[in-house]
Amino acid sequence: MTAALLDAPPSKNGVYDGISDAVYHGDRNSLSSSGARRILDESPAKFRYEQDHPSAPKKIFDFGHAAHARVLGVGAELRAIPPKLLASNGAASTKDAKAFIAEARAAGAVPLKPEEYQQVVDMATALLEHPIARNLFTSEGQAEQSLYYDDPITGVRLRARPDWMTRPASRLLLVDYKTTASAEPEAFARHACSYGYHQQDPWYVDGVKAVGLDDDPAFVFVAQEKTAPYLVSVTQFDADSADLGRRRNRKAIDLYARCVANDHWPSWDRDVYPISLPKWAFTQEEYTA
Numbered sequence: 001m002t003a004a005l006l007d008a009p010p011s012k013n014g015v016y017d018g019i020s021d022a023v024y025h026g027d028r029n030s031l032s033s034s035g036a037r038r039i040l041d042e043s044p045a046k047f048r049y050e051q052d053h054p055s056a057p058k059k060i061f062d063f064g065h066a067a068h069a070r071v072l073g074v075g076a077e078l079r080a081i082p083p084k085l086l087a088s089n090g091a092a093s094t095k096d097a098k099a100f101i102a103e104a105r106a107a108g109a110v111p112l113k114p115e116e117y118q119q120v121v122d123m124a125t126a127l128l129e130h131p132i133a134r135n136l137f138t139s140e141g142q143a144e145q146s147l148y149y150d151d152p153i154t155g156v157r158l159r160a161r162p163d164w165m166t167r168p169a170s171r172l173l174l175v176d177y178k179t180t181a182s183a184e185p186e187a188f189a190r191h192a193c194s195y196g197y198h199q200q201d202p203w204y205v206d207g208v209k210a211v212g213l214d215d216d217p218a219f220v221f222v223a224q225e226k227t228a229p230y231l232v233s234v235t236q237f238d239a240d241s242a243d244l245g246r247r248r249n250r251k252a253i254d255l256y257a258r259c260v261a262n263d264h265w266p267s268w269d270r271d272v273y274p275i276s277l278p279k280w281a282f283t284q285e286e287y288t289a
Contacts, residue, residue: 030157036252141166172214
Protein backbone atom coordinates (compact mmCIF):
# COMPACT_ATOMS: atom_id res chain seq x y z
CA MET A 1 0.00 0.00 0.00
CA THR A 2 1.27 3.43 -0.95
CA ALA A 3 0.54 6.43 1.27
CA ALA A 4 2.42 9.14 -0.66
CA LEU A 5 0.41 11.51 -2.83
CA LEU A 6 0.43 10.45 -6.48
CA ASP A 7 0.04 12.83 -9.40
CA ALA A 8 -0.58 10.04 -11.93
CA PRO A 9 -2.30 6.64 -11.88
CA PRO A 10 0.02 3.90 -10.60
CA SER A 11 1.52 1.40 -13.02
CA LYS A 12 1.81 -1.44 -10.51
CA ASN A 13 -1.05 -3.53 -9.19
CA GLY A 14 -2.01 -2.88 -5.59
CA VAL A 15 -3.90 -0.82 -3.04
CA TYR A 16 -3.19 2.91 -2.96
CA ASP A 17 -3.89 5.86 -0.69
CA GLY A 18 -3.23 9.43 -1.72
CA ILE A 19 -4.78 9.38 -5.19
CA SER A 20 -6.87 12.50 -5.71
CA ASP A 21 -10.33 12.46 -7.25
CA ALA A 22 -8.95 14.32 -10.26
CA VAL A 23 -6.25 11.69 -10.89
CA TYR A 24 -8.53 8.74 -10.21
CA HIS A 25 -11.51 9.86 -12.28
CA GLY A 26 -9.32 11.39 -14.98
CA ASP A 27 -7.52 8.13 -15.72
CA ARG A 28 -8.04 7.36 -19.43
CA ASN A 29 -6.01 4.16 -19.44
CA SER A 30 -8.04 1.99 -17.09
CA LEU A 31 -11.68 0.99 -16.71
CA SER A 32 -13.79 1.62 -13.61
CA SER A 33 -17.15 0.20 -12.60
CA SER A 34 -18.99 3.35 -13.68
CA GLY A 35 -17.11 3.30 -16.98
CA ALA A 36 -18.07 -0.33 -17.58
CA ARG A 37 -21.71 0.50 -17.01
CA ARG A 38 -21.55 3.50 -19.32
CA ILE A 39 -19.97 1.46 -22.11
CA LEU A 40 -22.81 -1.06 -21.98
CA ASP A 41 -25.74 1.23 -21.25
CA GLU A 42 -24.85 4.25 -23.38
CA SER A 43 -22.16 3.20 -25.91
CA PRO A 44 -18.37 3.11 -26.18
CA ALA A 45 -18.56 6.30 -28.27
CA LYS A 46 -20.16 8.31 -25.46
CA PHE A 47 -17.80 6.79 -22.89
CA ARG A 48 -14.73 7.88 -24.88
CA TYR A 49 -16.14 11.31 -25.70
CA GLU A 50 -16.79 12.06 -22.05
CA GLN A 51 -13.28 10.92 -21.18
CA ASP A 52 -11.83 13.24 -23.81
CA HIS A 53 -14.15 16.11 -22.83
CA PRO A 54 -14.61 16.01 -19.06
CA SER A 55 -17.46 18.19 -17.88
CA ALA A 56 -17.20 20.87 -15.23
CA PRO A 57 -18.56 20.03 -11.77
CA LYS A 58 -22.36 20.04 -11.76
CA LYS A 59 -24.54 21.36 -8.98
CA ILE A 60 -26.65 18.19 -9.10
CA PHE A 61 -23.66 16.12 -7.94
CA ASP A 62 -22.59 18.43 -5.10
CA PHE A 63 -25.04 17.02 -2.58
CA GLY A 64 -24.01 13.40 -3.10
CA HIS A 65 -20.33 14.30 -2.88
CA ALA A 66 -20.95 16.34 0.25
CA ALA A 67 -22.85 13.53 1.96
CA HIS A 68 -20.06 11.08 1.14
CA ALA A 69 -17.43 13.44 2.50
CA ARG A 70 -19.31 13.99 5.75
CA VAL A 71 -20.10 10.31 6.34
CA LEU A 72 -16.75 8.87 5.27
CA GLY A 73 -14.56 11.66 6.62
CA VAL A 74 -12.62 11.91 3.36
CA GLY A 75 -12.96 13.65 0.04
CA ALA A 76 -13.61 17.22 -0.91
CA GLU A 77 -13.83 19.92 1.75
CA LEU A 78 -17.33 21.26 2.36
CA ARG A 79 -17.71 25.04 2.36
CA ALA A 80 -20.94 26.72 3.45
CA ILE A 81 -21.70 29.87 1.50
CA PRO A 82 -22.01 32.71 4.04
CA PRO A 83 -25.66 33.85 4.27
CA LYS A 84 -24.64 37.48 3.74
CA LEU A 85 -23.46 36.60 0.22
CA LEU A 86 -26.82 35.19 -0.86
CA ALA A 87 -29.59 37.10 -2.60
CA SER A 88 -32.65 38.22 -0.60
CA ASN A 89 -34.53 35.11 -1.80
CA GLY A 90 -31.71 32.82 -0.64
CA ALA A 91 -30.34 32.13 -4.10
CA ALA A 92 -26.59 31.96 -4.72
CA SER A 93 -26.98 34.39 -7.58
CA THR A 94 -25.10 37.43 -6.36
CA LYS A 95 -21.68 38.41 -7.66
CA ASP A 96 -20.10 37.65 -4.29
CA ALA A 97 -21.81 34.27 -3.98
CA LYS A 98 -20.69 33.27 -7.47
CA ALA A 99 -17.13 34.35 -6.64
CA PHE A 100 -17.22 32.25 -3.44
CA ILE A 101 -18.49 29.23 -5.40
CA ALA A 102 -15.83 29.65 -8.10
CA GLU A 103 -13.07 29.95 -5.51
CA ALA A 104 -14.32 26.85 -3.67
CA ARG A 105 -14.48 24.77 -6.85
CA ALA A 106 -11.02 25.94 -7.89
CA ALA A 107 -9.73 24.65 -4.56
CA GLY A 108 -11.46 21.29 -5.06
CA ALA A 109 -14.09 22.04 -2.40
CA VAL A 110 -17.86 21.57 -2.57
CA PRO A 111 -19.81 24.83 -2.06
CA LEU A 112 -23.17 24.47 -0.33
CA LYS A 113 -25.86 26.90 0.72
CA PRO A 114 -26.29 27.03 4.51
CA GLU A 115 -29.44 24.89 4.50
CA GLU A 116 -27.74 22.30 2.29
CA TYR A 117 -24.74 22.18 4.59
CA GLN A 118 -27.02 21.66 7.58
CA GLN A 119 -28.90 18.96 5.71
CA VAL A 120 -25.68 17.02 5.15
CA VAL A 121 -24.80 17.36 8.85
CA ASP A 122 -28.27 16.12 9.82
CA MET A 123 -27.99 13.17 7.44
CA ALA A 124 -24.69 12.09 8.95
CA THR A 125 -26.24 12.31 12.41
CA ALA A 126 -29.27 10.27 11.36
CA LEU A 127 -27.06 7.65 9.74
CA LEU A 128 -25.39 6.94 13.06
CA GLU A 129 -28.78 6.29 14.62
CA HIS A 130 -29.18 3.20 12.45
CA PRO A 131 -27.57 0.38 14.49
CA ILE A 132 -26.10 -1.59 11.58
CA ALA A 133 -24.86 1.45 9.66
CA ARG A 134 -23.37 2.88 12.84
CA ASN A 135 -21.46 -0.34 13.50
CA LEU A 136 -20.18 -0.43 9.94
CA PHE A 137 -18.91 3.15 9.80
CA THR A 138 -17.57 3.33 13.34
CA SER A 139 -15.60 0.09 13.04
CA GLU A 140 -11.93 0.41 12.15
CA GLY A 141 -11.58 0.64 8.39
CA GLN A 142 -10.29 2.46 5.34
CA ALA A 143 -12.17 4.97 3.19
CA GLU A 144 -11.80 5.33 -0.56
CA GLN A 145 -8.64 3.37 -1.14
CA SER A 146 -7.89 2.87 -4.82
CA LEU A 147 -7.36 -0.61 -6.24
CA TYR A 148 -5.47 -1.08 -9.51
CA TYR A 149 -5.09 -4.44 -11.25
CA ASP A 150 -4.98 -6.14 -14.64
CA ASP A 151 -7.82 -8.23 -16.02
CA PRO A 152 -6.44 -11.80 -16.22
CA ILE A 153 -8.25 -12.54 -19.51
CA THR A 154 -7.70 -9.43 -21.64
CA GLY A 155 -4.86 -7.78 -19.74
CA VAL A 156 -6.61 -4.39 -19.70
CA ARG A 157 -6.11 -2.14 -16.70
CA LEU A 158 -8.97 -2.00 -14.18
CA ARG A 159 -9.57 0.14 -11.11
CA ALA A 160 -11.98 0.32 -8.18
CA ARG A 161 -12.50 2.61 -5.21
CA PRO A 162 -14.75 1.17 -2.47
CA ASP A 163 -16.33 3.78 -0.22
CA TRP A 164 -15.43 1.92 2.97
CA MET A 165 -13.59 -1.32 3.77
CA THR A 166 -13.77 -2.79 7.25
CA ARG A 167 -13.12 -6.15 8.86
CA PRO A 168 -15.54 -6.56 11.78
CA ALA A 169 -14.73 -10.29 11.82
CA SER A 170 -12.51 -12.54 9.74
CA ARG A 171 -14.12 -11.47 6.47
CA LEU A 172 -13.45 -8.14 4.75
CA LEU A 173 -16.64 -6.13 4.26
CA LEU A 174 -17.04 -3.59 1.47
CA VAL A 175 -19.58 -0.85 2.17
CA ASP A 176 -21.00 1.47 -0.47
CA TYR A 177 -22.93 4.55 0.68
CA LYS A 178 -25.75 5.80 -1.55
CA THR A 179 -28.07 8.77 -1.19
CA THR A 180 -31.46 8.04 -2.70
CA ALA A 181 -35.08 9.14 -2.88
CA SER A 182 -36.24 6.02 -1.04
CA ALA A 183 -34.23 3.68 1.15
CA GLU A 184 -37.12 1.20 1.39
CA PRO A 185 -35.36 -2.04 0.36
CA GLU A 186 -37.61 -2.97 -2.58
CA ALA A 187 -37.64 0.58 -3.90
CA PHE A 188 -33.87 0.76 -3.59
CA ALA A 189 -33.58 -2.57 -5.44
CA ARG A 190 -35.44 -1.06 -8.40
CA HIS A 191 -33.23 2.02 -8.25
CA ALA A 192 -30.14 -0.20 -8.04
CA CYS A 193 -31.21 -2.13 -11.13
CA SER A 194 -31.71 1.09 -13.10
CA TYR A 195 -28.22 2.31 -12.22
CA GLY A 196 -26.42 -1.01 -12.54
CA TYR A 197 -25.44 -1.33 -8.90
CA HIS A 198 -25.54 -5.10 -9.29
CA GLN A 199 -22.42 -4.64 -11.43
CA GLN A 200 -20.70 -2.51 -8.82
CA ASP A 201 -20.99 -5.27 -6.22
CA PRO A 202 -18.97 -7.97 -8.09
CA TRP A 203 -16.63 -5.35 -9.61
CA TYR A 204 -15.41 -4.34 -6.17
CA VAL A 205 -15.45 -7.88 -4.79
CA ASP A 206 -13.36 -9.14 -7.72
CA GLY A 207 -11.02 -6.16 -7.43
CA VAL A 208 -10.37 -6.90 -3.76
CA LYS A 209 -9.58 -10.50 -4.65
CA ALA A 210 -7.30 -9.43 -7.52
CA VAL A 211 -5.10 -7.26 -5.28
CA GLY A 212 -4.97 -9.91 -2.55
CA LEU A 213 -6.85 -8.10 0.21
CA ASP A 214 -9.28 -10.94 0.88
CA ASP A 215 -10.28 -14.23 -0.74
CA ASP A 216 -13.99 -13.94 0.05
CA PRO A 217 -15.09 -10.36 0.73
CA ALA A 218 -18.73 -9.37 1.24
CA PHE A 219 -20.45 -6.28 -0.16
CA VAL A 220 -23.37 -4.24 1.23
CA PHE A 221 -25.11 -0.98 0.38
CA VAL A 222 -26.01 1.62 2.96
CA ALA A 223 -28.79 3.69 1.39
CA GLN A 224 -30.01 6.93 2.92
CA GLU A 225 -32.92 9.11 1.93
CA LYS A 226 -32.18 12.74 1.08
CA THR A 227 -35.21 14.15 2.86
CA ALA A 228 -36.02 14.19 6.58
CA PRO A 229 -36.07 12.03 8.62
CA TYR A 230 -33.22 10.70 6.41
CA LEU A 231 -34.12 7.03 6.77
CA VAL A 232 -31.43 4.39 6.26
CA SER A 233 -31.41 0.79 5.06
CA VAL A 234 -28.62 -1.75 4.65
CA THR A 235 -29.06 -4.15 1.72
CA GLN A 236 -27.12 -6.92 0.02
CA PHE A 237 -27.66 -8.44 -3.42
CA ASP A 238 -28.45 -12.13 -3.59
CA ALA A 239 -26.11 -14.48 -5.45
CA ASP A 240 -28.13 -14.49 -8.70
CA SER A 241 -28.13 -10.69 -8.92
CA ALA A 242 -24.40 -10.46 -8.26
CA ASP A 243 -23.80 -13.18 -10.85
CA LEU A 244 -25.75 -11.21 -13.46
CA GLY A 245 -23.67 -8.16 -12.61
CA ARG A 246 -20.47 -10.16 -12.98
CA ARG A 247 -21.54 -11.39 -16.43
CA ARG A 248 -22.28 -7.82 -17.51
CA ASN A 249 -18.89 -6.73 -16.18
CA ARG A 250 -17.24 -9.41 -18.27
CA LYS A 251 -19.09 -8.20 -21.35
CA ALA A 252 -18.05 -4.60 -20.67
CA ILE A 253 -14.38 -5.47 -20.10
CA ASP A 254 -14.22 -7.51 -23.30
CA LEU A 255 -15.86 -4.69 -25.26
CA TYR A 256 -13.49 -2.13 -23.77
CA ALA A 257 -10.51 -4.34 -24.66
CA ARG A 258 -11.66 -4.53 -28.30
CA CYS A 259 -12.18 -0.78 -28.46
CA VAL A 260 -8.68 -0.14 -27.10
CA ALA A 261 -7.08 -2.71 -29.42
CA ASN A 262 -8.79 -1.32 -32.54
CA ASP A 263 -8.87 2.32 -31.42
CA HIS A 264 -12.52 2.30 -32.42
CA TRP A 265 -15.32 3.37 -30.10
CA PRO A 266 -18.60 2.57 -31.86
CA SER A 267 -22.13 3.77 -31.21
CA TRP A 268 -25.08 2.35 -33.18
CA ASP A 269 -23.62 2.71 -36.66
CA ARG A 270 -23.45 -0.91 -37.84
CA ASP A 271 -27.07 -1.95 -38.29
CA VAL A 272 -30.70 -0.93 -38.53
CA TYR A 273 -32.11 -1.69 -35.10
CA PRO A 274 -35.72 -2.87 -34.73
CA ILE A 275 -37.59 -1.06 -31.98
CA SER A 276 -41.06 -1.41 -30.51
CA LEU A 277 -43.29 0.51 -28.16
CA PRO A 278 -43.55 -0.63 -24.54
CA LYS A 279 -46.48 -2.91 -23.72
CA TRP A 280 -48.27 -0.20 -21.75
CA ALA A 281 -48.67 1.87 -24.92
CA PHE A 282 -50.78 -0.84 -26.56
CA THR A 283 -52.76 -1.42 -23.37
CA GLN A 284 -53.42 2.30 -23.06
CA GLU A 285 -54.71 2.44 -26.64
CA GLU A 286 -57.10 -0.43 -25.99
CA TYR A 287 -58.62 1.35 -22.99
CA THR A 288 -58.97 4.69 -24.78
CA ALA A 289 -60.31 3.31 -28.08
